[in-house]
Amino acid sequence: DYLGLMLKTSSNSMAQATLDLLGKPKDMEDYYSQLGLNITAETFRVADGSGLSYSNKSTCSVQIQLLEMIYADSQYEVFRDLLASPGEKGTLRNRLLDLKGKVFAKTGTLNRTAALSGFIETENGTIIFCVLSDFINTSLQVERARIDKLVRDNYKLVQ
Numbered sequence: 001d002y003l004g005l006m007l008k009t010s011s012n013s014m015a016q017a018t019l020d021l022l023g024k025p026k027d028m029e030d031y032y033s034q035l036g037l038n039i040t041a042e043t044f045r046v047a048d049g050s051g052l053s054y055s056n057k058s059t060c061s062v063q064i065q066l067l068e069m070i071y072a073d074s075q076y077e078v079f080r081d082l083l084a085s086p087g088e089k090g091t092l093r094n095r096l097l098d099l100k101g102k103v104f105a106k107t108g109t110l111n112r113t114a115a116l117s118g119f120i121e122t123e124n125g126t127i128i129f130c131v132l133s134d135f136i137n138t139s140l141q142v143e144r145a146r147i148d149k150l151v152r153d154n155y156k157l158v159q
Contacts, residue, residue, distance in 0.1 A: 008090030012050035019049025
């Protein structure tokens with residue numbers, strides 16, 4: 001329940017408290033490395049648990065590697081159901097409503113940054129995706145609409 005609430009609503013305070021409970025930012029970096037993710041100082045850096053620090057760093061490559069591991073795990077559906085989904089309580093409740101029950105993702109938002117990473121379930125398989133938009137020069141609403149269009153376009157390609 002705790003993780004589901006944290007991930008669905010993107011609770012920064014819960015995320016920071018979780019990292020504090022589990023260790024320090026370096027411990028999270030070490031954990032990702034121990035998982036076998038191909039990370040370097042240029043591709044992944046943890047400054048805080050909330051994701052609010054501009055010193056945090058991740059790439060789509062790192063996120064896709066992690067999502068692929070999750071997808072391959074026997075507990076994939078348990079994790080997937082902890083993520084935000086269109087039309088449900090959480091950060092996607094008013095987005096991608098035409099893909100309700102098909103998109104399971106984590107959002108990310110900072111000033112001039114918007115992100116969405118997760119899974120798109122189709123009749124022909126699951127798409128693992130990551131969009132990280134940084135230094136956006138438009139409104140957050142416009143950028144989210146662009147990201148949502150990318151998700152829809154990829155769903156249509158596989159259907």
